[in-house]
Amino acid sequence: MIKLSAGTASLAGLVLAGAGAMGGILLRPADPPPGLRAAAEVTSAPTATEQFTDERTVKVAMTVAPTPPLSVAATGRVTASYCTAGRTLKSGALAARINEKPVVALATKIPLYRDLDLGATGRDVAGLQQELRRLGHGGSTGGRYDYWTKTAVQRLMRAAGVSGPDGVLRISQVLWLPDSRVVPAKCSMVVGRQVSQGDKYATVPRRPASIRVSPMPADLAPGRRTIELMGRSGPLGKDGTVTDRDFLAALSRTREFQDLKPGDEPPAARIALAAPLRTVKVPPSAVFAVDGARGCLQSGRRVIPVRIVGSKLGTTLVLPDQAVPSTVNLGSSITARSCGHG
CATH class of the missing domain: 2.40.420 (conserved putative lor/sdh protein from methanococcus maripaludis s2 fold)
Known part of the structure; x- marks a missing residue:
């Protein structure tokens, strides 16, 4: 057995005591860094x-309307035709001359079917008045052909190049259009041809009659909405239908619509609030x-x-x-x- 001197024993005791103290320090959990301490509640x-x-991407169902050809209501020889396939024919523009009498293209909601003069009343008169005002010729409303309507018809005819118009709207002087702008697919009226009332002026491409969002999202924010389809925008009804004539006419002129085959599903549309x-x-x-x-x-x-x-x-x-x-x-x-x- 090895005997330790008193001094050596004292030194060993100090070393062991120091080791014990260090061990206690190492075994005590360290305080967490300030960044890991519990944060105060955000109140x-x-x-x-x-x-x-509220923009949404939606599916739409489309109804395509049969499109009858445009036809004239005059009888005589074609002395001029302003129809060009693929070129827009606008309401209010000169469409042709038959026996040198001007024929003006005119779009109304109700097809024009009779001569109109002072005192005439009806839905066709109301449709005419609406289009006269849209074209900027003024006039009255209400469906009665009055002095102001007659004056507006004179402005319409004069703007189309008719000299000395008397304000009577003769059906033989009108080519009815289904929309304010029509793009003929094929022109049928050739200069020099003899035509009769009801003869074809031009054929026009098919066009959508109505569009319906199907299904209409149920969680929409309140407010009027618009729809964007095939690069065109227009108003959307509360029930998810589109019946605006100008918007449907604009769609009919797009290449995307013309390329749709019967049975094809229309492309997706986007709907959004008209006013954010x-x-x-x-x-x-x-x-x-x-x-x-x-x-x-x-x-x-x-x-x-x-x-x-x-x-x-x-x-x-x-x-x-x-x-x-x-x-x-x-x-x-x-x-x-x-x-x-x-």
């Missing part, structure tokens, strides 16, 4: 406003007591009913029923349970 957040158009909504952007957790598209926000002690209209990048877009708050409560600071209690 409010600022709001922001955002223009919201000024929505409030809040964290999703700020909205409580959600019931369908309705919910509540709390700002301080004020409780605000809202309509939920959408979401974007981790935020919820709402339309408040009251003034827009600058901040909203979060977490435990939401003390209300419904929009009726603060």
